[in-house]
Amino acid sequence: MRDKFIIEGRHKLKGEIDIWGSKNASLPIMAASLLNSGDLILDNVPPVKDNLTMAEILRYLGLSVEFLEGDKVHIKGEPKGYRAPYELVSRMRASFELMGPLLAYFGEAEIPYPGGCRIGLRPVDLHIKGFESLGAEITVDKGFVCARAKKGLKGAKIHLDKPSVGATRNIMMAAVLAQGETIIENAACEPEVVDLGNFLKSMGAEIEGLGTSTIYIKGKKELKPIDYYKIIPDRIAAGTFIIAGIMIGKDLVIKNIEPEHLQSLFIKLKEAGVNSLQIRDREVRVKGEKVWKGIEVTTMPYPGFPTDLQPQMMVFLSLAQGTSLIVETVFENRFLHVGELLRLGAKISIDGRTALIQGVEKLKGAPVEATDLRAGAALVLAGLVAEGVTEVLDVDEHIDRGYVALEEKLSALGANIKRVSYEEGKKVSDLSL
Ligand code: EPZ
Numbered sequence: 001m002r003d004k005f006i007i008e009g010r011h012k013l014k015g016e017i018d019i020w021g022s023k024n025a026s027l028p029i030m031a032a033s034l035l036n037s038g039d040l041i042l043d044n045v046p047p048v049k050d051n052l053t054m055a056e057i058l059r060y061l062g063l064s065v066e067f068l069e070g071d072k073v074h075i076k077g078e079p080k081g082y083r084a085p086y087e088l089v090s091r092m093r094a095s096f097e098l099m100g101p102l103l104a105y106f107g108e109a110e111i112p113y114p115g116g117c118r119i120g121l122r123p124v125d126l127h128i129k130g131f132e133s134l135g136a137e138i139t140v141d142k143g144f145v146c147a148r149a150k151k152g153l154k155g156a157k158i159h160l161d162k163p164s165v166g167a168t169r170n171i172m173m174a175a176v177l178a179q180g181e182t183i184i185e186n187a188a189c190e191p192e193v194v195d196l197g198n199f200l201k202s203m204g205a206e207i208e209g210l211g212t213s214t215i216y217i218k219g220k221k222e223l224k225p226i227d228y229y230k231i232i233p234d235r236i237a238a239g240t241f242i243i244a245g246i247m248i249g250k251d252l253v254i255k256n257i258e259p260e261h262l263q264s265l266f267i268k269l270k271e272a273g274v275n276s277l278q279i280r281d282r283e284v285r286v287k288g289e290k291v292w293k294g295i296e297v298t299t300m301p302y303p304g305f306p307t308d309l310q311p312q313m314m315v316f317l318s319l320a321q322g323t324s325l326i327v328e329t330v331f332e333n334r335f336l337h338v339g340e341l342l343r344l345g346a347k348i349s350i351d352g353r354t355a356l357i358q359g360v361e362k363l364k365g366a367p368v369e370a371t372d373l374r375a376g377a378a379l380v381l382a383g384l385v386a387e388g389v390t391e392v393l394d395v396d397e398h399i400d401r402g403y404v405a406l407e408e409k410l411s412a413l414g415a416n417i418k419r420v421s422y423e424e425g426k427k428v429s430d431l432s433l
Contacts, residue, residue: 007383038225100173155180245286311378337375
């Protein structure tokens, strides 16, 4: 059985929503907890599917992991194995980030080669080159990437060809226990990289330059256990609700956010003529807008416009006055939602990595398929604002990876949305609510 959302559009969103912790920060921090031999509570870790998968892998490796009330996870114990199982790793690419901490802890690690995924090929060559620079020998055996550094890792200067978020984090986790200094040049500056760095620092790791493109790490013999760490808010979830609020909100307050992490979104919204956002210390108040205009958006590594908000922004621009351009520079195939948006009446054409969007007056409900996590979120936004009923299929496989019970959160704000199970293969119903 699969799950779908059935959404009757045009119901205004009103009220308050608390934004949960960032899954793209909690995933590597859970992986890094392999290096914390104590009894740890990680706070602000929502039970989204990806976090549950990471918990399962950590259990397989010998840790005890328990989700508690209030988005807390209790992790304790020490890892007993350094080989992660294919069945679990294949569900989620971020599990490749277990390699750094396992290699640091055991001097060896074996992780299944992560396959491509729908948004692009997503190779791991930069991770592997980084581990090799630290002195690990890498082989691929029966689909597993095997890394060995029996005599320990040695600090090195590593220049990344691209500021990869995952490679920066994986190398950082390995380098904190390497001998000597590691310098990562062209490092990713994303807040989720900084959060992992701060977690490692709280265990005594010596790291400088977090949030800049050069990170310096002085390897330690060992780290000290800590018992509590709180994960940063999810900037992509916050952005998703902000865009929803502008399109179909009456008076929506989005709380527990870090406005600094959303600057590139705020700048683009202003350029499109959105002037009603009230940004405070840890919240944004959004009043619905009636009209906005087309703009150009290019996705870039942080602090540029995030690729993870590109599909949601495309829905917004589909309803803008005039023409917009979106250039996707991070992933080579992240326009899968376009075909689905066309079904709802959007006017979009694609040429390579550029989408040309001709604003339309309205979208009209139809059955559509979530093809990846953020594309799914974008289709939900489209359903909320469209006339009539929209069905978003494959919600459990994609949207649940990063948004917990999204339908409940939206219903509490006034949306008309429900989750329904359906048999695979029997996809489309009669669109009745
Ligand atoms: C992280 O993925 C996020 N995932 C992604 O979130 C996000 O879209 C992405 O960063 C970019 O911001 C997590 O944090 C768990 P990258 P990651 O390595 O680390 C290429 C979501 O919806 N590359 O920065 O895999 C790669 O193919 C998602 O929450 C190499 O060529 O992203 C891509 O084109 C999906 N070789 C670019 O770099 C490598 O070895 C950026 O990827 C590694 C990456």
